[in-house]
Amino acid sequence: MHQFRIGEAAQILGVSVDTVRRWADQGKVKTRRTRGGQREIAGPELARLALGLGETLDDETRAVSARNRFNGLVTRVLRDTVMAQVEIQAGPHRVVSLISAEAVDALGLEPGVRAVASIKATAVIVERA
Secondary structure (H helix, E strand, O other): OOEEEHHHHHHHHOOOHHHHHHHHHOOOOOOEEOOOOOEEEEHHHHHHHHHHHHHOOOHHHHOOOOOEEEEEEEEEEEEOOOEEEEEEEEOOEEEEEEEEHHHHHHHOOOOOOEEEEEEOOOOOOOOOO
């Protein structure tokens, strides 16, 4: 069974190391100590925590069919008269979307604005990290 160090778990979940430590201290996630004293989380336990985080979405999110939502910050908007490319940095993830220039204007998207990228796809390629 694969074990994840606290820092790896934090990166995977998109939270701070302190948050994962706090969750461990509160009993929200089970950890074990290595011989060197570092805390590790078993893969299945980390998966359980990740699923739990996904189930705590607010009511606004539940009203949308897309479940893959990435909260982030707009880092770049490239536009012409009709279309725009919007880049959002969501934790360690860079999400790029092509939307209409009209939508960019209506949403007031520009670098430094908080935004949510909602992804709905019929095909998702998964690679083992």
